[in-house]
Amino acid sequence: MNESALARRLRELREGRWPDVRITQAQLRDAFGISVPLISSWESATAPKIPPLARLEKYAAFFATRRSIANGSARVLPLPQLTADEHAQYRMLLDELKQLRNAALRVQSGGVSPRGGAAPGEDEHLDGPWHFADGEPITIICSTVPPEDREKMPSHSPDSGDYIDLYRFNDLDSLFELHGHLRAANPNSLVTLRAAEDIGSDDLTTHVVLLGGVDFNEITKAMLNEIEMPVQQVPDWNGEKGPYFEVSDSNGVRRRHHATAGEHDHLQADVAFFYRGANPYNNRRTLTICNGIYARGVYGAVRALTDERFRDRNAAFVRERFGAAKAYSVLTSVRLTGGVVVTPDWTVDAFRLHEWPEPADAP
Known part of the structure; x- marks a missing residue:
């Protein structure tokens, strides 16, 4: 037996x-x-x-x-x-x-x-939020570098023998980190990378992971339009304080969360957004969004659940805080020290800017 x-x-x-x-x-x-x-x-x-x-x-x-x-x-x-x-x-x-x-x-x-x-x-x-049932396909969808910026890179043309296709993707730090973790956590699943401009209809009905914000990733923008939630990304690059995330709480109060800069306009803290819920195009699969005002915020959203020092405690926080919720999100501060992203610890109140659904005892 x-x-x-x-x-x-x-x-x-x-x-x-x-x-x-x-x-x-x-x-x-x-x-x-x-x-x-x-x-x-x-x-x-x-x-x-x-x-x-x-x-x-x-x-x-x-x-x-x-x-x-x-x-x-x-x-x-x-x-x-x-x-x-x-x-x-x-x-x-x-x-x-x-x-x-x-x-x-x-x-x-x-x-x-x-x-x-x-x-x-x-x-x-391997059983945290980045683990899915065996054999279920996963698609990472990234935005791409604008053509005018791509032309400034060495060997930017596909006709060059030294051309590297990955150079066309934004958020390469996040992509490299997440792709390896997804492969390790889902060894029997196909993990596919797609540019937002190259997706096919089948790509949208897998477990979908979106990297990047609404200003460069059209799929992120489209998916967020399908979801009812109190967090909105506003790419106000010409505004006094620049782009921001806007949160509407249960009392109808709206709050804006901006990145912060220090001396010489060096980024001190970005804002990251992590969302998990049902895929609006296939409710038997999931949609995950790792987003930020800048690329550093996207990286912080990814590292929160891949960094071996923090992923278990952050995953435990998600389980304890959201339980069996069908969808949830965490808006978090991502600090930089010496130009290096510090992984956010979601168990520390100071890192968390907003959680949805809100706690039952929230004011």
Whole structure:
């Protein structure tokens, strides 16, 4: 028998967590928004699949409270709605399931950590916001450098033997950082790079990642027009303070967030925008936007969830803060020191300029 302790525990939770009621796989399907065969594969006694960490978080939240099956329907309550006792149950269940998952991963990889000897749990970034279901295609869509600026580059013509196609893309730092992370976190998925001017219809119905703002990336502009949210990027390059992000809070108050400059107009802090929600052209896939007033802000938005020193804590912040929200965004300050971008720590209030949805206790 190849049954894992994790598969057995998931089945035990479903069948015996509450002795007077037995949860069906169909109820978990409805609560988690996934298929019954996928749930069955996680519980298999002969060839169990290992669920991603995000799914185990839903298990923990679901079985932390009987309110998950109140009124005859199955649902996962957002973490902010859990009581103190329910939240304690959530943490206990999640810690247990994570340990069982790490053990299953070690067995699957022949008795060693999937990262070649790393400590248990260090691979968990692969289940963060940048990890998608196996085999689902991902498309990164970038803006390109304007032709008049491209002509100033060496070997800018495709006819040159030294021509480098990547030179035509904006936000190369962000692209290089993100492309490698997406490939590592999704080894069985096709990760495709497209220029905003070169996309085809099939590119827009994958998991879409947009790099760059509305002034250079027409796809970012088009996608944002499809989304109802309180954050707007305004490319006011001729204004007194330049371009900005404008936020409308729940009370109708509008606030502008500008980049800040220091001596000799050197950039001190940019503003970055991270958004995750359903793809408006295919609601079974996601849309992610990494945006900034300048390229430094785009890079900060990317690094928040790829930097090995901060990605786990920022991913944990997202899970704790937004729970099962279908869409969320973080507007954050990106500081520069000595011309170097400092990765924003979303667990520190001073970095976060705005969060959506707003906390339930927001003024």
